[in-house]
Amino acid sequence: MQVRCLETLRSMAFESKRNRSCLEAAGAVEFLVYIIKSYDSSLLLEIESKEGSEVIKAGDEALSILYHIKLSGTCLKSIVGNDNGFVESLLKILKKGSYQSRAYATMLEGSFEVADPIHLISLTPEFFAEIVRTLRDQINQQATKAALKLLPELLHWGRNRIKAVEGGAVFVIVELLLESSDKRTSELALVVLDQLCGCAEGRAEFLNHAAGLAMVSKKIFRVSHAASERAVRILSSICRFSVTSRVLQEMLQVGVVAKLCLVLQLDNSSKTKEKAREILKLHARVWRNHACIPSHLLSSYPSSS
Incomplete structure (x- = not known):
């Protein structure tokens, strides 16, 4: 019975938007959620595709269908908000599912907005650890971007920032910035990193990464205006709340200070330029007239008065 229902729903899910609305009204979503919640004990199905046949769990098939239905906001809120174990089921799939199922689970979690x-607020540390694992594994670009879009929705609350940091988010985000050449991925990663550096634990982990300061500085002017603004915000958080003599010297050596001087010369955004000026003035006694700053940029260094 479940097999036939899933086959019918699959054929309808990939068709018109009208079909999707009918599926919501007919209770198909509740049926799919039920199958997903029974993931561990779900039946095995033989699915035919262009590449041949493969055997998958009914829970994986239900998750795929649910994703492709493209549920309305009202329906999504009902599923996520009813405290019916659906979130826990997605977590289970993130831990045990195939790469494709983990990707679908991550993209469905984008509905948490x-x-x-x-x-x-009540999401567990384990949940954040699995989202971070999705980023680390880089299942596919869709899943990576879905995770990067999801995290800012969850990091508005300080407790969640700490959970994400403890799950290894800072290290993984910096590594993602090192490896990614995709503009949108870099922008999203910097948004997440900016939020994580909003807590002391996040800043400490950021500074523990040998490439953290250099990589964030490198993204200024190389991605987009939005990315540059976020990068300067991250550097501002470090300079205001977590600075040490070692950090100040590192910022000179890896070119952060020179890049901030360049921001004063080239950036048209008054907000970003002002933040860069504040950082430079804050540590002028250490940085001003230092040999690490090229002479053509030193003229841009703001007065400390």
Whole structure:
């Protein structure tokens, strides 16, 4: 019975938007959620495709269908907000599912933006650890971007930032910035890193990464205006709240200070330029007139008065 229902739903899910609305109204979503929640005990199905046949769990098939239905915001909020174990089921799939199922689970979690704050605040450290693992594994570009879009929705709350940091998010984000040449991925990663550096634990992990300061500085002017603004914000958080003599020297040596001087010369955004000026003035006694700053940029160094 389940097999026939899933086959019918699959054929309808990939068709018109009208079909998707009918599926919501007919209770198909509740059926799919039920199958997903029974993931561990779900039946095995033989699925035919262009490449041949493969055997997968009914829970994996239900998850794929649910993703392709493209549910309405109202329906998504109902699923996520009813505290019916659906989030826990997605977590289970993130831990045990195939790469494709983990990708679908991550993309469905993007629907958390419609969830009530109480459900977002109560997410477990394990949940964040699995989202970070999705980023580390780089299952596919869709899943990576879905995870990067999801995290800012969850990191508005300080507790969630700490959970994400403990799950290894800072290290993975910096590594992602090192490896990615995709503009949108870099922008999203810098948004997440900016939020993580909003807590002391996040800043400490950032500074523990040997390439952290250099990589964030490198992204200024090389990605987009939005990325440059976020990069300068991250550097500002470090310079205001977590600076040490070692950090100040590293910022000179890896070119952060020179890049901030360049921001004063080239950036048209008054907000970003002002933040760069504040950073340079804050540590002028250490940085000003230092040999590491090229002479053509030193003229841009702001007065400390």
